[in-house]
Amino acid sequence: MRLSKRGEYGLRAMIILATPKDDGRPPIVQIKEISQREQIPAKFLEQILLALKNAGLLHSKMGVGGGYYLARPAKDISLGQIVRVLDGPLAPVKCVSQMAYEPCGCPDEETCGLRLVMGDVRNAISKLLDGTSLEDVTHRVDSVRGLLSA
Amino acid sequence: MRLSKRGEYGLRAMIILATPKDDGRPPIVQIKEISQREQIPAKFLEQILLALKNAGLLHSKMGVGGGYYLARPAKDISLGQIVRVLDGPLAPVKCVSQMAYEPCGCPDEETCGLRLVMGDVRNAISKLLDGTSLEDVTHRVDSVRGLLSA
DNA sequence: TATAAAGTCTATAATACAAGTAGACTTTTG
DNA sequence: CAAAAGTCTACTTGTATTATAGACTTTATA
Numbered sequence: 001m002r003l004s005k006r007g008e009y010g011l012r013a014m015i016i017l018a019t020p021k022d023d024g025r026p027p028i029v030q031i032k033e034i035s036q037r038e039q040i041p042a043k044f045l046e047q048i049l050l051a052l053k054n055a056g057l058l059h060s061k062m063g064v065g066g067g068y069y070l071a072r073p074a075k076d077i078s079l080g081q082i083v084r085v086l087d088g089p090l091a092p093v094k095c096v097s098q099m100a101y102e103p104c105g106c107p108d109e110e111t112c113g114l115r116l117v118m119g120d121v122r123n124a125i126s127k128l129l130d131g132t133s134l135e136d137v138t139h140r141v142d143s144v145r146g147l148l149s150a
Numbered sequence: 151m152r153l154s155k156r157g158e159y160g161l162r163a164m165i166i167l168a169t170p171k172d173d174g175r176p177p178i179v180q181i182k183e184i185s186q187r188e189q190i191p192a193k194f195l196e197q198i199l200l201a202l203k204n205a206g207l208l209h210s211k212m213g214v215g216g217g218y219y220l221a222r223p224a225k226d227i228s229l230g231q232i233v234r235v236l237d238g239p240l241a242p243v244k245c246v247s248q249m250a251y252e253p254c255g256c257p258d259e260e261t262c263g264l265r266l267v268m269g270d271v272r273n274a275i276s277k278l279l280d281g282t283s284l285e286d287v288t289h290r291v292d293s294v295r296g297l298l299s300a
Numbered sequence: 301t302a303t304a305a306a307g308t309c310t311a312t313a314a315t316a317c318a319a320g321t322a323g324a325c326t327t328t329t330g
Numbered sequence: 331c332a333a334a335a336g337t338c339t340a341c342t343t344g345t346a347t348t349a350t351a352g353a354c355t356t357t358a359t360a
Contacts, residue, residue, distance in 0.1 A: 001151055001152075001153070001233075001237070001239075001240050001241070001242060001275060002151075002242060002243075003151070003242040003243055003268070004317095004318065004319090005318075005319065005320095006318075006319080008243060008254075008264065011264050012256075012264055015263045015264065030334090030335070030336090031335085031336075032335090038256070039255055041319080041320060041321080043320070043321060043322075044319065044320055044321085046336080046337085047320095047338095049336090050336085050337070050338080053336095053337095060335090060336060060337090061327095061328085061335085061336080062326075062327040062328055062334090062335055062336045062337085063326095063327050063328025063329055063333095063334065063335055063336080064328060064329040064330070064333070064334045064335065065328085065329070065334080065335080066327085066328070066329090066334075066335045066336065067335075067336085068336085079267060083151075087151070088152075089151075090151050091151070092151060092152060092153040093152075093153055093158060104158075105189055106162075106188070110294065110298060111291050111294050111295050111298070112291075113165045113287040113288065113290065113291045114158065114161050114162055114165060114287075116287070116290055116291070116294070117229060117278070117279075117282055117287060117290075118153070120278055121275060121278050121279070124274040124275065124277075124278055125151060125271060125274065125275070127274075128267070128270055128271055128274055129267075129271070132267055137263040137264075137266070137267060138263065140263065140266055140267075141261050141262075141263045141266070144260065144261050144266070145261050148260060148261070154346090154347070154348090155347075155348065155349095156347075156348080180305090180306070180307090181306085181307075182306090191348080191349060191350080193349070193350055193351075194348065194349055194350085196307080196308085197309095197349090199307090200307085200308070200309080203307095203308095210306090210307060210308090211306085211307080211356095211357085212305090212306060212307045212308085212355075212356040212357060213304095213305065213306055213307080213355095213356050213357025213358055214304070214305045214306065214356095214357060214358040214359070215305080215306080215357080215358065215359095216305075216306045216307065216356085216357070216358090217306075217307085218307085301359105301360100302359100302360090303358100303359090303360090304357100304358095304359095304360105305356100305357085305358085305359105306355100306356080306357080306358100307354105307355080307356075307357100308353105308354075308355070308356095309352105309353090309354075309355100310351100310352095310353095310354105311350105311351085311352090312349100312350080312351080312352105313348100313349080313350070313351095314347100314348085314349080314350095315346100315347080315348075315349095316345105316346085316347075316348090317344105317345090317346080317347090318343100318344085318345080318346090319342100319343085319344080319345095320341105320342085320343080320344095321340105321341080321342075321343095322339100322340085322341075322342095323338105323339095323340090323341105324337105324338090324339095325336105325337075325338075325339105326335100326336080326337070326338095327334100327335080327336075327337095328333100328334085328335080328336100329332100329333090329334085329335100330331100330332095330333095330334105
């Protein structure tokens with residue numbers, strides 16, 4: 001049930017891009033900066049951000065002073081969207097996938113025990129990842145920070 | 151978030167082994183029969199069942215009339231135990247794993263947004279897989295069968 | 301007691317995928 | 331024009347997954 005490095009790095013990058021600057025607006029950040037802050041190989045991160053851009057979750061600006069920024073407000077980007085772009089379907093087995101269904105070959109899918117349980121797992125993961133936005137994450141980090149400093 | 155074939159095959163096999171025969175007792179079944187019923191390469195299944203045996207979840211009997219059978223009542227074997235033996239930790243990232251924790255390298259784990267969310271995901275998966283026994287699965291299959299035939 | 305039916309164990313092959321690296325190209329600003 | 335940025339595609343490398351092979355042990359029973 002592992003998240004790939006690709007998925008992990010992408011989520012980390014998106015969280016950075018969703019974290020407001022002092023003026024309260026989401027920042028525009030360069031690959032290099034993210035790669036340094038999160039210890040991610042720059043060339044690998046490049047591919048990841050490109051994929052997120054092509055999926056419509058990020059926009060970018062070329063040239064001096066350019067970088068990446070969120071294509072939509074942080075509250076309108078869910079972690080599920082990000083993970084699906086980078087790691088594919090959330091479902092543990094294809095036969096319970098909403099976005100990439102494939103039969104699993106069991107004689108009768110309706111009464112397949114594995115399928116019943118994995119359907120639940122898929123739903124639980126989806127409920128969490130599709131139900132959590134980048135804004136939810138940054139707010140939660142803020143509130144933990146608050147508790148720690150208090 | 152994929153379950154490996156190894157994990158999938160193992161779960162399927164365990165569910166078969168947990169399904170009571172007409173006399174109400176869990177059966178003893180040969181590799182060959184499971185592999186035919188579930189379309190699993192026999193030699194691959196062999197390794198999987200051996201691993202489950204070495205982990206203490208299955209017992210076996212050699213020789214004519216032998217086969218594999220559950221080491222404990224089906225209600226005392228959780229899906230989580232099976233998956234952990236075959237696929238390793240449930241956690242999406244190691245830094246939220248209970249059984250195989252490793253730091254993920256972020257500057258401060260306490261305020262890492264990714265970690266907060268993935269912790270939730272781990273807990274949700276664990277709640278489902280550790281909270282569901284093989285007996286729960288076979289009962290659930292029975293009840294679906296009942297609904298369909300009614 | 302021989303034979304066949306079963307599991308045991310270890311090695312290895314074949315693939316697929318993940319992770320990372322490279323480099324040439326384009327766009328933008330100053 | 332030069333420097334700073336992203337774009338695109340190909341390639342390499344390492345590792346894990348999936349599967350196959352084969353020689354071995356144990357047990358029932360004819």
